[in-house]
Structure formats: C-alpha cells, structure tokens
Amino acid sequence: MLRRWLRIISWVLVIGFCAFFIYKAEHFQIARNALGDGKEPDPQPVAKEIVDKLSNLAGYAKVSENDRLSLYFEPVTSSIAVSDKTTGATWMSASNITDEALGGSELLKNSVRAPLNLTYADISRPVQDPLYTNSITLPPKISKEDIDKGIRVHYDFDKLGISFAIEYTIEADRLEVYIPAADIKEKTSNLLVSIEILPNLGSGTDKDKGYMFYPDGSGAISYFKETHPQYKDRYSATVYGSEDVLKRTSQRVENAYLPVFGANKNGNGFVAYVTQGEFESKINYYPSGYTVNLNRVSGEFFYRRFYDAAIRRGEFSQRVEKDLMPVDHRLRYVFLPKDHSDYSEMAKAYRSYLIESGKLQKRIADGGKEIPAAINLFMGIREDNVLSKQFLKITTFEQAKKFLQELNTAGVNAMSVVLEGWMKDGLGDFPDSDQVSSELGGRAKLTDLTKYAKDHQIDIFLDFNNVDAFDRNLGFRKNIDVMKSPSKLALEDYYGFWYLLNAERAWTKFMGSQAKTLAGYDASGISFAEMGSIALADYNEYHPFTREGTVQKWLEMMKYSREQNGKVAVYGGNSYVLGTADRLMDIPLHDTGYVYSDEAVPFYQMVVHGYIPYSGDLPMNSHYDSRELFLKWVEYGSMPYYELTYAKPEEFRYTFYSDTLFSSSFDQWSPFLIQQYKELNKKLGHTWSQEIESHRIITRDVYETTYGDGTKVIVNYSSLPYKSTGVEVQPKDYIVLKQEG
C-alpha cells in the first residue's frame, strides 16, 4: 500500500516538475534593458543652441591655471578647453567647423563636438555588436569636483547604466587625462567597451594649415587639404599591433610601435602619448573625407574586447567579454611652443618623456663613430623531400667565420650579426630547440665563431623563437601550452598548424635550462623573435595573461638572457622593448602606405637613433631598388642591412627561404656590402651615437635630417637635381653638411 502511494506521489512530482519547467520555458523572457524595447523615450540630445556655442570660450569657466596653460570647463556638455598663454592658441574638445563644411549626419555632427565617444555592447542581445554613442547625442548626468590642478568630471549615462569619472589636470606645458578603472560602474546589461577621449582636440578643417601625425610604422603624417576623395577607412591601430596575428591574410600592416600621436595646426601643435594603459589602447586618425570633412586624431581606451565565441564547430558569433579589464588609462597632451611644433619636435618631446621615465635606455656608447653593418646569416633549413627531410647546410659556422674574417680584413670593423637557423632542426620548426645543429659544425665550431667575433668586437646574436609553435612539436600538452582566445579555443591559423606558446610555459622552460644552454654558446646575446612585434592577451585556463602580462613575461626572459650574455636583440620595436634591447630588428623605414597618408616620417628613428641600433625590415639583397634603400638608410640613420647565405639561392629554391632569399650569396654581395659600409661610415660614422635633432621635408622627394652636432644630411630621391642656396644635390643622391668648427 505504502509503496503504491509512494509511486503515485513520485509520478505526480515528476509530472509536476515537467509541467513547471515547460511553463517556465514557454514564458522565458530575456532581461531587456530600456534601449531594446524602447520603454523609455531616448533622452534628447543636447540642444543645438548650446552645441553651436561650444566654440566660444564665453560659455566656459576657468577651473585651473598655471604659468602657461589655463583649463576651462563647460558644465552642460562637459567640454573642456585649454588655452596656451605663450602661443595664444586655444585647444578645444569641440571642433570649430560650420555644418556645411563638415557634411555628414546629425550623429556625426554631434560627435565632432563631443568631449568623448563611447562604445558599449548589450549582452542581453543575441548578437553583441558594438554600439556607438557620444556625450552630446546621449547626454549623461555630469557632475564636477575640483581637484588639485584640475577637475574631476563624473559621468553617469542613466540610460545605459554606465558611469565613470575622468580627471583633467594641467601641469607646466601639459594636459593630463586620467580615467581610473575603479570608478567605472555598470548597472545593466550594457557593458562598456571603450572610451575615446577628446576625439576632436586639435581637429583641423580642410582650410586649416597643418597635419596630423600618427604612429603608423616609422610614423606617418596626413596634411589638411581641400582636394581629397571620400575615404572608406580610417586609421585605427591597436597600440603594439593587432591581436589577429595568425589570421592575418592581407598585406603587411605596420604596427603602431609607439602609443603617440600629434597635431600641427596653423603653426601650433601638440604631441599626445599614453603613459598608462597603453596595452589596451588604440590610436585613431580620421582623415577629412572619412564620413565628415574634418581631420581628427585621438586615443581610445579599451576595457573589453570582442571575440568570436564558438557556438559549435565552425560556427561563431560575436561576443563581448563579461569582465571588465581593470586598467587605468592616462593620456598626456604636451603643447609645443609656437613654430617648434612639427613632428620632429613631437619626437623630441616624446623621447625626453621616455628617457625621464626610464623607458628608453642608451645602448650606444657616447662617441661611438662606427655604424655597424647588420647582417643576418641564414644557416640550416629542412627541405621536405619524398623520402627524408633533408637538412640543407646553407651556411655552416665555419663558412660564417670565414666570411666575417673576409669582411674584417676588407675594413668592415663593426658588425652586428644574427644567426638564423643555427639550431638542431634549422629555421622554421618552432618553438626553437636550444641545441646547436651538428650538421652545421656543432658546438665546437659555433663557439669558435663566437670567440672569433668576441675577439674582434663583432656582435653575434643567436636567433631564438619561443613564441611560435607548430602543431607537430606541441605533443599532448597542446591544450595547456598554447595561447587562447576569450572563447577558450586555442589561437591557431586556418590550417590548425600554427600556434603561439603561452608566455608562462615559455618562461618556465627558458628559465629552467634553455637560458643556460644558450649562454653556453658564448654569443653576444640572444635575438628573440616576435617579442617586439606582437602583444597578445592570453586566456589560457592555467596561466592567463593580459597583453601587458604576456609582454612582462617576455621582458623577464629578455632581461635574464641579457644578464647571462651581456646583450639582447629583439624583432620588432614596440616601445616596451626600448628599455631592454641592445639591438632592434625589423624596424620599418616606411609607413603602411594608407591612401590617406601623405608622407612617411622617421618619427620612430628620431626617438631611437643614438640610443639603440636598429635595422630595417627589407634587406638590400631583396629590395627592388638598391639606390632607394641606400638613401633610406642615409635619411633614417639606419644600419646597412643584409640577409646572406653561403649557398647559392638555387640550392634552397624549394624551401621557404626562397620566399625572401632569392639573391643572397656572399660572393655576390660582399663587394657591395664593403663599399656601402665604407661610404656610410666615411660620411656619417660620427652621427652614430647622436640624437636626430630634426627632420624636415624640403620639397617633394627631398628630405633633410639634422643630427645633434648640427650635421645636416640632405637626401634627394627624385630624378631631378635639387638646388638651393649653396647646396646642390644630384638626383638619387645625398650630401652631408658638417657644422663648421
């Protein structure tokens, strides 16, 4: 009897539960916020009368002042303005442009006057697209409080449930903008993605004179001009490069190596740089003709990233990270003196910041008078053959030594040599082994080579890659050892072949034994591949890292290796390596070449020259125009750069070396190398340890670089001679004007 009842009760319970769940499922409602179903009317944008008056200082109140700058604040829109007593310039967060000159829609018209643009995403929606707004179209509640040297503005976007605070302070010649992460609050399903701060400060109309500077590659500028087409794209570069390193398909895009940008407008200018939180920042440049006719440049701070979440195999949907990255961001605008506001003054201002903060170390001895030749020697590689993976000896250690001896006898005294593919499996089997290849001569011959180099003051770096990893070398630990995306899937290339090593794992291995083994070869240092050209956030379950965290781990390895060997070299020049590296490689002597860029400028080189030796990205022997590249070296103060082999390129035609090395044999190139080395050192050797004082564009295709001691170098790329008072430069030639005395 009892059992029967029990049975009935349990059946009732089961059916009841089922019914309950079905009911719940039928009536399930996604929590929606006000935006989604429009329960609340949108708040009205700030009235047009107020917006139109933003270019008039009368509506502003002075909130802080020092000897040079005054900071003004407008309470309705929270617009700010900085006026500079020495130059008479007023820099405003709202651009001063008429609507007809501007063109574009209402939202865009508001955005060019807004002190900040906001990107957020709604996680209650099935598709989490980025949503854009600005503080004029969607006015937040604004409250202000005075702090030392400035103000703190508190923004509360009721509608979105997002609130945060921004501090503006002035000091000497600079405006500091600080966004503390601790003050960011989110109440609804709307999550803050990014804040673009002061997007219109320094904006230039087509009629203004001047240009914008942005850190594309070596640096690029875009003039304010009336003749321009409509652009479909803008410059928007993640500082230190995009994170899509393995999915990159299109043309080479140069990194924003430095978190810096600047504006030069009607003789006045500023340079702005991110001093904190640069790993989660972007530099944007909107050319006139991109949606509206206004040139703007700005920094954008990120708190979350979008990622493709795997729904199931092969199907993805865009999601935004749930957790906010607690990164404090600090941006500094330095206002330059009148008529000293071009890009080379910007570079100087930024360089002095880097030196003061210890982020740039001087690695070239004062008085250094010899420009070293940068030579990369390609040694071993495996050729896939039907029966065996044949190890091709492209350059053995002995051949390398002989080659260095030859050069040395010919008068090439200073050299910075990088050995590639010296390890057991040759180049291209990542992560690299720390064991030396026996086919190339083994440990004995390698130490013989490094000893020879040490005796003759030649730097030899051993190329070492422990960032990239191939599927076949990862073994069973694949899922633990590699970097992952926020979706918890490994970062991999399309073919599931190429991965990246988790920084902690690489670190453990390196500190464990690799560093010691590598130091045992007695080279001047290790050359770390990739580490200066990519920075990645890693969502590995066991050792997660932010971008900054990954980079810190890498830097630790570099520093440790530097202690062991004395020097360290690195591929790529992201600004975080400037405090550690003794040699930079793969530093572009050009920008990406975006259609809206008018000139590439050697901004990066101006910051680094005389401090750290650097070489370009394309060697002389693969370049399409040897004269042009030589002139670039002269103009950009770069080391002469070669990628050489002992074997003739035909012998490794069927390996991937042939993608870049199609003309590389010693015999063919050493006469050129010697001649170019001698010419450079004869004319420019004394500039090696000096800073670049300034750089300017004299006319189309004619550039002038000035060094610390007043030496001027004028380079003429055009096919016509350049003549000016007392100066004549032949076509495709250069002259060096040394300061008298």
Place this chain on the structure above:
Amino acid sequence: MRRLRLGFVILIVTMASIFTGTLTAFAVPALGYVIAPEGYRISVPLGYSVDRVLTGDYENGMLKNPEDLFIDSRDQVYIADTANNRVLKMDKFGKILKVFGTKEDKLNLMEPRGIFVEDDGDIYIADTGNNRIVHLSPEGQMIEKFVAPKSDLIDKDFPFMPTKLVLDRSGNMYVTSGNDYHGLLVIDGQNQFQGYIAPNKLKFNLKDYILRKYATKEQREALGKVVPPNHRNVTIDLNSGYLYTAIENTTIDEIKRFNFLGINTYPADKHYGEFTNRRGIITSPNVVDVSVDKDGIITTVDSNQRKVYQYDQEGNNLLVFGGNGDQTGFFQEPVSVANDSEGLLYVLDRARGEVQVFRANHFASLVHKGSRLYYDGRYEEALQPWREVVNIDSNYIFAHRGIGKALYKEQKWKDAMAEFRLGEDMGSYSNAFREYRHETLRHQFGWIALIIAVMGAALYYSIVALTAYSRKVLASPAGSGNPSIQNAILTIFAPREAFYRIQSAPRYMPVIVLVLGMLAARFFHIYFTSFHFNLTRPEFADFYYEVAQLIVPFFLFTASAWMITSIMDGESKFKQILAACSYGVIIPYIIGTVAQALMSHVLSRDELSIYNGISTVTYCWMGLCVFFLIMTMNDYTVGKTIWVIVISILTAIALLLVGILFYILMQHVIDFFKEVFLEVYISGF
C-alpha cells in the same frame, strides 16, 4: 619574422597545391611574385612602385565610379568619370585640362563608359546611357553621333549599349555592347554594321551536357541559359593591328589577341588569371582590362583579385603585383589599365576614384628588356639583361630559360643544360642534352662504342647464364637450393613452372621483400630519372601518395582475385595468390622501372616513344604474368582466365569505392565526436 610566417604558409600550401591542382594566395608583403608555368608562385622583388596618384581636384570635384581610362599619343590622360556623366582630360601629372560633358557644352553625356582617342586628338566616347557613340573634336565640339546600326544580323535581344570601343587605322570601330556575347560589333564610318568579329565559344562541358540531355523542360529552364563569356574590354595595338580583349567571367583564356581576320593568335587553353584559395575562400579570376605597351608586354587587371598581371607575347606570366588593400600600391576595384609612352603604368580604381601611376623598378625593366629581345629571337643580346635578372633573383625561371637559349645558340650544351634545369624547361633541356649527347658521341665514339659493346656482351652473357641456371633449376626437383631466388629467376624465364612451385610452397617472406623492392624501385625512379623525363621530382613528391598508389592496387587486386577465384571453382588459397602475384607482378615492375630510369639518361625527348615503350612492355609483361598465374594456379581455360581477371578488376574497383565510402563515414563519426568534445569543453569553462 612576419615575412617568414607568411612565407612558410605559402610554402606549405603551394606544396599541397602541386598535387591538388588548386592555387593559393598569400601575399608576401613588399615583394611581388611571378606565376611559374606549373602554377606555383616564385617571389621576386616588387616589380612596380607608385610614382604618383591622379585624382580630381577641388574645383572640378572628385571622380565618381570612373570606368575607363585612355592615354593618347601625347600622354594625355582621359578618364570616363561615369557616375558624374562626364569625361576628364588631364595631363600626365593630373592637372585637369578639359572637362567634356559639363552643363555648358551641352553634350549631355549619360554614364559614359568607354573612351578612345585618335592620334589627331579626336575623341570617341561610348555614351552608354544614351545608347550612342559620340565623336568629338579635340576642342570638344560634337562632330558626329553613332547610334544603333541597323542590320538583320544583330541579335534583337541585345539593344545597342556601347561600353568600350577602339578604332583601327581605316576607321572601323570595334565596340563591346552590353552583354552581347556574339563578339565585337564592327561599325564603319558611315554608322553601318559590318558584322561581328571575334566571338567567344562555349567550351564543351560534360556535366552540363548530361544535365541538359536528361533534364525535363522545366528543369532546363530553371538552369538558365548558358551563354558564352563576353568581351569586357578591348584594346588595339595600332602598329601591329592586333586587337586584344579581356574576357570576364571565364576561367580560361581570359586574354585573347585577334588578328584582322578575327582569329585568336594568343596561346589558347591557358589560364591568364589566378584561382586563389585563402583560408577556404576561393576567389576566381575576373580580368577586366588589358593594355599593351610598345614592347608587346601585355598588362591586365583583375578586379576580383585586385592585382595587375603582366604577360609576354607568348602567354608567360612575367610579374604580378597589387592586391586588396586601402594602401597605396594596392587596389579596391581596379577597372582599367593603360601605358604611356614613358612606360609608366596607369591603373584606374573605380571604388577609390583615382588613378595610380606605377613606375617599373629596376628588376621589372630588366625583365621587360630581356623578354622583348628574347621574343625577337635575339637570344645573345638578351643574355645580358637575363644575367642581371638572375643576379637579382636567381629563382626567376624565364631568365634561366633565356640564358639557356643564348648558351644553346653558342653551342655550350652543358651550360645550357644547367640553365634549362634551373629554368625548369624539360623540352629545351632535352634539346640541349641531345646536342650534348651528339657531341660526346662524336668526340669519344671509340670509348662509347667500347663501353656499349662491353655492356651489351655482359648483358647477353648474364642472360645466357641465368637461362642456364633456370634450366638447371627446372631439371632439379623443387625444394633443393634456395626456392625464393629460384622462383624469382623462374618467373622471368619459365613463369608457369614458377607459379606451380610457388603454389606448392607459398611463403610470406619473399612477399615482404618484393613489396619493399617495388617501393624501392619507385623511389629509385623518382630520384634517378633524368630531369627531362622526370614528372615526379623528389622535392614535390608526396611519400604517402607514392606508397599508396602502388600498395593499394596491388593488394586490392590480390584480394579480389582470390575472392573471385574461390567462388569460380578456383583451387588457389589467398597465401598462394599473394605469393604468386608478388613474383609475377613485382619482378617485371622492378626490372622495367629501373631500366626506364637508367635509359632516361641516354634518351632525349625526341625518343619519348622508346621511353614510353619500356613502360608499355613492362605492363604487358605484368599482364601476361597475371594471366599465367591465374590460369596455372586454378587450372582454368584461357577464356575463363580472361573472364576471371576482368571480374577481379571490377571487384577491386568496387572494393575501393566501398573503402572510400567507409572512410568518409568514419570521418563523419570522428568529426561528430570532436564536435561533442568541443561543446562539452566550451561549456565546461
């Protein structure tokens, strides 16, 4: 490292593509490439760099969706500014000299899409929106209008809609009109229709044929009408009188060169565009314009790949540059290309509304110079530029071929062979080899004759000795001596007896040895065949493919032969069939393959029939052995043996199909489990 990363992927994928036949795409930054005749890419220094960019100006406004570009004999640039309903005339630096189709001049142009300018400066505009062609004086005065010509020969389905046009020296106009696929309309100076010229033909397509043959009427209609591809663009070389056309929406013969009879004289059945497969996204070629410079270098633009391709007069690819990107030197939608008298290349980008002017870099100039001299037949003069090209890029195949040709002319056969080897040119290598062989033979006839005589005698006596040995073995009872070696020799000289003996005492050991020997022979063939015969080179061969293509048919046939014989009153067991097949098939294979590889070193491609004859003989021998084997071991009649062999082959094919099906199904099952694991994994974290 970035470059290497991309490069490495290219290599992996190119290697794969050699087998699968699909091409790949990964642009190597700051470098260009050239497509080798076999379809893979060779990187070269960047061929062209941007000299300047021409756009509209502030006064006259920017270009809006411009569609055509023309450069006249005085290097003035004409642009059909289509969406602005006008035509611009600029000097070569981009200064606007004149605008046709303004409010004032009352020309009322409507979406002009094509321009042609005569040497005297007269302008012809394909006024597409107005369905007419306008002839203007250099000052912009209307001279005449050409409207739709009247003729019964014109297809009524295609109203006159001129898009591109050229004029020859006698004043005939060649016009592309809308989607008219009949060819170019020829219109004379009196607006009279002279006929269609240069029609494109539809290629026979078996799949399409079957579909149409067996489809119902409704189904056929649903399929749509298949029409030949039409000429997208036309260019004339006024000196030679050739018409060059670019043909869109086709995957073969994208460029044609017509003589005045309308016959295509450009190498046909070749690909002048690229198929790319980048991360699973396949891009097909779409060649939209073609231009020819005074040296006969043909330049095309592809608006799908967004690249510029250069070809020589023989249809060889010389250079490729450009690509998709919002950077200078790259394109968003290139639609037109033209040369000026200086040799600069102007490329019109429709989406960007600008013309990029490219200047040939040193490397490209050398290539052009070399190829011009080469195709004039001045091989010795071409030697110098080709040598310089090789200094800059020692992987540039055509330069090696050019050097080889010159050396061949200088009768330096051995050096020429080395260059042809580097230039991957089997035919020319073989020619040089033939001459070299001839020369060697002449100079050292005595020694060579002696060696041949000695080798011939040795071969003869070894055969005699082996025959004697086999007789001895035949005479002695089975089981004495080493049966494996005895059987092997008997297979050659007395196959029936050999199979009897194998059947009576089959062993596995020789099977293993022989199968390994078969693989060894195959790899010997791959490694040691001379270059001019070797279709499978060790650098490109795939180990698993090579092994599978020998092992799989062998075991499949053995298994199916056993199955069929056992149901058709056969007497042999599997072990017996396997052992006998190993002897009967593999021994001839090894002998034939090795002999062929060795012979390749003394034959030239003129004697290809001898080379191929060796394999034919080998296969016949193998076939005979199989025949005797089945017959002897199962006591079949001749007819039954043939019948059993045919059925066995069919069974083997059936087994193969089943195997493939099973493999695919297993793949699905594995995929399913992977997916489940992935889902659990994702939701687990």
